[in-house]
Amino acid sequence: MITITTTDALAEFCSEAANHPFVTVDTEFLRERTYFSKLCMLQLAMPGTDDSNAVLVDPLADGLSLEPLYELFRNTDVVKVFHAARQDLEIFWVDAGLFPKPLFDTQVAAMVCGFGEQVGYETLVRKIARQPLDKSSRFTDWSRRPLTDAQKRYALADVTHLRQIYEYLAAELDRSGRAHWVAEELQVLTDPATYDTRPEEAWHRIKTRSQSPRFLGIVRELAAFRESYAQDNNVPRNRVFKDDALVEIASTKPVTHADLSASRLLQREARRGAIADGIMAAVKRGMELPSDQLPREDKSRQRPQVNPALADLLRVLLKAKSDNSGVAAKLIASASDLDDIASGMRDLPALSGWRREVFGNDALRLCDGRVALAVKGQTVTLVDL
Template sequence: MKTLTTTEELATFCTEAAEHDYVTVDTEFLRERTYYSKLCLIQLAMPGADDSTAVLVDPLSDDLSLEPLYALFKDTSVVKVFHAARQDLEIFYVDAQVFPEPLFDTQVAAMVCGFGEQVGYETLVRRIAKQQLDKTSRFTDWSRRPLTNAQKTYALADVTHLRDIYEYLAKKLAETERSRWVTEELTVLTSPDTYIIPPSEAWRRVKTRTNSPKFLSVVRELAAFRESFAQDRNIPRNRVFKDDALVELASNKPKNNEELSRARLLLREARRGDIADGILKAVAAGVDCPPDQMPKPDRSRDKLQVNPALADLLRVLLKAKTESAGVAAKLIAPTADLDAIAAGLRDMPALSGWRKEVFGRDALRLCEGKIALTADGSDVRIVALD
């Protein structure tokens, strides 16, 4: 098991990797005590049958720059293969504003190939590579040095088995002509908006029971302060204050330190100093927000007239279509989207792209009365209507 600790060693590996069709990639990181992930280890593997073409890269080494790796990421002749790539991509984008291109995510590909929703790496290793993973080092402090042999073995398995999984899924996608489906799904993963949260938009992630614009204006200001504070100091947002405390503050609207001290859910550290000052300013800004600038909750679905019978038929159609295609139903459309379609909404993911091919086209025909559904034993069949 070779560990690369210098830029020169990494450059040599990346030059060799550029001669191949693909390279598998994984990372180990810590995020419990920081806002941004702390990259602790990178695993890379070129095509091969053993560990000899795989390496560990130590980003904590003072003698190593990741520039050779980022150059490989930009080399469009080499497919970069990840499993459940979202957190890995966030690390690289935040560090260098780079996305691997082209990208292949085996979790996404597996969903499209009928392995179920958000299938885990261990499951794919067992079902495709016919191997068992040693999980003893799964929860470990990857920032500590030196790494143990058990840690290295565990980490390397994340990219060596990934080669077999990639080759299997890529072949299956080519045979079924579904490669384009995966490309469509990966568009979200390679968008900067997926990873950068503007503080002004952080309030949308806070769950509340009240949609009053006045209340939400205070929630927006508190969430924006918390997000900015956490980003600037690189600490988890919950270390500033948690969501339940944020909602409590938005409800009580403290005007001074004495009122702030009565908050039941606020951490002790947040009752004084910079956090306390920021809370009071945020509450005041929310309270004083002009009505025309207050958040307006999305009520577009509140008054939808859902046809329950049609919604039920859409569920039957979805189940039949996804079973036939070997795709998880939730990947096509959640229940709420089926209700929206039954109520007449048409700007829905299920009605565009590859989802339209699998389900959306017939869903629209069903809504328009052009087809009916009939049972043939355990099968559901579509009948065209004149």
């Protein structure tokens, strides 16, 4: 097993990889104690049938720069293959402001090719590569050095089997004509907005019972402070203070630090110093916001009344379309999507792009009363009216 620890060695590997049609990529990282993921290991493999074309890259090695890898990522002649790429891509976007192009995600492709919802790498290795996979090192501390041989074998297997999986799925997509379906899904993964966490929008994630504009204004200010503090100090937002403490503070509206210390839910570390000062300032801002600047419940986003019978029919239709196409039902439309369609909403992903081909067109025909569902044996069919 080759472990690259210098920029020159990484550049040599990436230069050779640029001569191949694809390269498989995976990462090992830690995020339990940080806001941003800490990259601890990088695995790369060129086409081949053994480990000779695969390497481990140690990003924690002194002086190692990932710029040769990023140059390979910019090379549009080489497909960069990942499995469940979202967290990997976030690392590269935060570090270098780029996405690998062109990109192929085997988890997305597998869902389109009939392997079920959110299919795991281990399942694909077993079903496509016909190999066992040792996952005993999955939850080890990848920041500790030296790495054990077991860790290295585990990490390398995440890119060596991926080569065969990619070649199989790419051939299936070509055969079925569904490559553009995967391309549509990957547009979301390579959209910077997917990874852009704006502090002023963080309050939307907080579950609250009250819709009072003043209360929501304080929640917004507290959530913005927490998000900014977490980003600036690279700590998880819940290490600053948890959601339940945020809601409690927004309800009690502490005026002094003594009031803040009376909180039942606030962690001890947040009752003093910069966090406590930030909390008090956020509450004050929320209390002083003019009425016209307070957040209010967005009634335009409220769903109209759902037709429950129509929603049930759409569920039957979705199941039939999923079975017929071999595409995971949740990839086509969620339960919430079906309720939205049954309530009359039309600006939905389930009714656009490849989903419209598979499900959306017939769903709209069903809603308009132009078709009915019929059952013949084990098969659900559409009948024109």
